[in-house]
Amino acid sequence: MSNHVCPWWIGYLLASPLRRLFQKPEDILSPYVKEGMTILEVGPGMGFFTLPMARLVGPQGKIVCIDIQERMIKSLMRRATRAGLSERIITRITSGDSLQVNDFSDSVDFALLFAVVHEVSDQEKLFREVHATLKDNSLVLVSEPAGHVNRDEFNQTLATAKLVGFEVIASPEIKRNLSVVLRKSNQVTLH
Numbered sequence: 001m002s003n004h005v006c007p008w009w010i011g012y013l014l015a016s017p018l019r020r021l022f023q024k025p026e027d028i029l030s031p032y033v034k035e036g037m038t039i040l041e042v043g044p045g046m047g048f049f050t051l052p053m054a055r056l057v058g059p060q061g062k063i064v065c066i067d068i069q070e071r072m073i074k075s076l077m078r079r080a081t082r083a084g085l086s087e088r089i090i091t092r093i094t095s096g097d098s099l100q101v102n103d104f105s106d107s108v109d110f111a112l113l114f115a116v117v118h119e120v121s122d123q124e125k126l127f128r129e130v131h132a133t134l135k136d137n138s139l140v141l142v143s144e145p146a147g148h149v150n151r152d153e154f155n156q157t158l159a160t161a162k163l164v165g166f167e168v169i170a171s172p173e174i175k176r177n178l179s180v181v182l183r184k185s186n187q188v189t190l191h
Contacts, residue, residue: 025052028174029112032139032181036060037109040133042099042126043067043116047076053112054085063089064104068096099129108133111140115177117157118149127164134184140166143179154178 025048033039035058044050044065053063067073073091080086094100111130120126130140142161144154158168158180166182173179 023175023177025049026056028172029053029056029141031172032110032141033057034109037062038104038107039063040101040104040108040111040130041065042111042113042130043119044076045072047079049112049114050076050089051080051083051085054080054083054088057088059088061088064101064108065089065091066094066099066101067091068094099126099133101129101133104133106133106135109135109138111138113140113142115143115145115148117142118144118153123157123160124164127161127166131165131184136184138184139169140182140184141172141179142182143174143177146176146178149178151178 029049029052033053033056035056037057038061039053039057041050041053041063044067047065050063050065054061057063065073065076067076070093073093077086077089077091080089092100111134113126113130117123117126134140140161142157144157149157161182162168165185167185168180169183170181171179172181
């Protein structure tokens with residue numbers, strides 16, 4: 001599934017506490033993430049959003065993190081262990097051809113695709129796999145960096161998401177990003 005993947009060492013910049021000055025994970029995610037939820041996060045990097053989500057879901061919740069870069073996942077888990085949150089996090093390293101999440105079919109409450117969709121060459125496959133993991137009416141936050149993705153490209157991403165059975169329900173303001181909240185619907189367009 002990979003297109004142009006962010007180099008692993010950029011993960012240190014993306015996990016920097018300075019980023020919280022313009023993107024505070026708790027403020028972005030608390031409207032969607034609740035205690036006890038199972039969350040799917042594709043492309044978590046080194047855990048900028050993962051660790052705050054793990055706190056939000058509490059001890060009964062789970063964050064399923066999927067990445068193609070082993071170094072990112074290892075760093076994420078080191079940070080989670082230091083924070084006492086590793087028991088809430090499940091990690092998977094994929095080959096890039098599939099998310100490999102068939103065992104989470106219809107069991108995910110919320111999915112986060114933050115600054116990752118533009119790195120995926122087969123966006124339709126990505127959205128189909130995410131759709132399959134979600135419970136009915138579950139939400140997905142898709143947020144793409146405005147410096148990497150222009151409005152037309154983002155609109156094409158949304159058209160692909162709608163094709164596989166998502167509907168746009170909100171467009172939250174996230175600094176420096178183009179963002180939408182999608183809801184899983186059972187109306188899938190076949191082609």
